[in-house]
Amino acid sequence: MSETEQSTPREQPPAPEALETTEAPAPEATADAVPDATAPAKVRKPRKPRPVLAAVARWTAAVVVCGGLATGTAAGITAMDRGDVPGLETEDDGRWQYPKLSLPQLPQGSPRPFTPGNDGEVHHADLRRLVLPAPAGARVDPKRNGGWASVDDYLSLYKKGERDDLRQAIDESALRHVAARSWTMPDGTKSAVYLLRFKSVGFSEAFKDDALDAGSEGSVPLDGVGSIERESIAAHVRVPGTALYALAEKKPYGAEQTRWAYIQAGDTLALVVQSRKGGVETVPFRQTVILQTQLLG
Structure with a gap:
């Protein structure tokens, strides 16, 4: 997580109008009203409770007690996490457990x-603070742990025959910084996130469109990737100011499949890559791309 997961102050709602209040009219005198203090007091015999009224009172008390118990139970359930409520456990859908994300201070x-x-749509926050952290259980590459990365390191992701042209494009595109993080999950999924910050959004878009051709199946291929197809992942990501281009290696692929996405966010272009033997799972790939997009938006 692509300054930014993490705001323009909202307008405060108008103060509610004061409720109109009226004084209740004084009750009219009735036959049961308290007599004048100078009059002799009347002694009344205590009335025996009526059976019907007593029964109603008992049922009313029971309803109040049950209602109170029900309210307390409902409050207890709503205060619990869904996974803590018996019978409502959320089935594991394959998502990774990322740490809580927050936008760095500007x-x-x-x-x-x-x-x-x-x-220029410039990100003024430290670029390294915008790189998505690794999820729980990941084995992080100590050489790419959210710090600065070299241009050669970034270019190593692409096929050798493409690197010289990409290097020349980078030299002409006013690239300022590269930050990266990579990790491997217990199921063998390898992930890498690279953020490239240019001088302005114009240079970033030019590199994405002219050098990488990121939005088409003719995009510059990554190393070890065969034929390419586009993925419809943009519908799952709605972050204002950003654009997303997702690609995947077509079948038949070799021992492992590679999926990657470019995230255009102002002066910064992100590359998210995942590869896995037997195929990259859709849920963690989309989850990783979405979270990185939110950090940059």
């Missing part, structure tokens, strides 16, 4: 990338 007076006045 330097004093710096705007967010997609706010008015930031024409």
